[in-house]
Structure formats: C-alpha cells, structure tokens
Amino acid sequence: MIVALSLAFSLLAQNDGLGPPVDRIVCPREVVLPTIPSARQAPVINLEIGGKTYRFALDTGAVGGRISEEVVKSLGLKPVGIIQAGDPSGKHNRVVSIYKIPEIKAGDATLYGVRMMADSGVAPKGTAAYFDGVIGYAVFHDVLLTLDYPHSRVVLKPGGMSRDQLSASLPYELEHGIPFMQVQVGKVKVGGHVDSGSDGELSIPAKFKPDLNLQAAPVLVGHARTLFNTVDIYAAKVKDRILVGGLEMPIHQIELNDLFPFANIGGRLLRKFSVSIDQGRKRILFAAP
DSSP states (O other), X not given: OOOOOOOOOOBEXXXXXXXXXXXXXXXXXXXXXXXXXXXXXXXXXXXXXXXXEXXXXXXXXXXXXXXXXXXXXXXXXXXXXXXXXXXXXXOSOEEEEEEEEEEEEETTEEEEEEEEXXXXXXXXXXXXXXXXXXXXXXXXXXXXXXXXGGGTEEXXXXXXXXXXXXXXXXXXXXETTEEEEEEEETTEEEEEEXXXXXXXXXEEEGGGGGGXXXXXXXXXXXXXXXXXXXXXXXXXXXXXXXXXXXXXXXXXXXXXXXSOSSEEEOHHHHTTSEEEEETTTXXXXXXXX
C-alpha cells in the first residue's frame, strides 16, 4: 500500500516576453545519459555547468526548470527577468526571478542560454530525494527526447521520430507549454499533464468521484507537495479500463485530490514505459519493455 507521496506537479509560468527556455541546443550525435538512483520517480541525470557536475531531475511537467539558490550563488548568476510562477491549481502563485545559464553540457550535447527560476525544491539537501535542479523537457525541443526507464537512461537523438515510431505514437496538445493528453477512466474524461516530475501514478480531480466505478471507497494514502501548495492524496481501485490518449494503461488504481483541475500522468506510470517525445510534431510514444 502507498503510505506517502511527495508529488512535484507541473511548474507553470507566464513567459512575460523572456523568450523560449533555451537559446539553442547543439547535439551532433546520439547522446545516452545514465540515470542516477533517486528516491524520486523523475529520471535524475548529471549535467555539467561551469566545469562542475550537478544532479538534475528531468521533468516533462516543466518548461525551463529550476536551479538551486546555492548553485546560482556559486555561478555568480544575475537575474534576467521575473515571471509569475505556480502549479496547475492557480493558487499561491508568486513572482520569481529568472536566471540565464550560459551553457549546460549533457554528455556530448550542449544547451546554450537556458532560462531557469531559482528554488531549492521541497526536499532537504543531503537527503535521497534532493537534487540540484530540475531541467524542463522543453529545452530539448530540437532533439528526440527519450526517457528510457526500463534501461535507466535518457537518450537525446538529433531529429525526430522514425516512421515506425510515428505510426505507433500518440498526439498531444500543449497546456501552459506542458504535454497534455486526454485521460479516460470509465465514463470520466479529463485532460492531464504528462509529468515525469510527479511521484504519483495517475491522479484525477476528486470532483469526478461520483462518476467513477470504484471497487471500494478512496483511502487517504499521503500528502503531496509542490513548490506552491500541499494537498491530501486519496487512492482507489477502479473496475473500468484506464486510458491515456486512447492507449490502455497497465494499472487499476487512481489517485484523487481536490486541488488540481486537471489529471496528472505521473512518474510511477511513465516508468512502466520508454517514453519518447517529438516536440516538433507534438507526438509521444509509450513503448512497453
């Protein structure tokens, strides 16, 4: 039974004219980045900034990402602007400073001019759940990004999906810059963020509870935190099929919360697949191992 959750829901931010989250990316060949063991569900990879190696979580629920205040200070970064940031609830949004990191190396790939907010996250430094920052999926816009959970790696590949991958992939839309797909549980249909930064599996708004075909009443299983809010999480097994983008998911339990208006397709569900995202075509591939 799940006893605790520490969800990091989508970081949503108004752009306010600051431009895209990255100036450009140079990826001359396929790059394979091994993931690092972590207490969190998000893939954690090593990235190099200013000659030093830092641990970053790769989050499909974030556009640019965040970097710890300690790293900002050590790099001597200065703010380049401010934005209004928050999570999908729209509650307790706040103004944060944005910093531009001149260069981030991801193996043989180099990201130039990456914009991130400064925040040290919800996990205390030194714990197994801590990392130095979050890198948003959107900075990899010009390459095929694969979160290969079964093989514990992240793969960056120049170009987009192959013809075979495209034929097996699903379309997605963007909501605040985040991949957004329809989730269906029985007769309930609701849009949801594809969010590798979430430690949950599949969460939907609690308002849909009366329309769900449940095996038993939902049970409180823990509390989730974002950078902006906290929320109780309930879990319940359902009798109906669970679909994401029309694809049946290999799960029979959902999570419910009364804070977020959308569904959340979280890391514990995504890690059952190798997930490839072709941002140019807005296609996503869930490849079963």
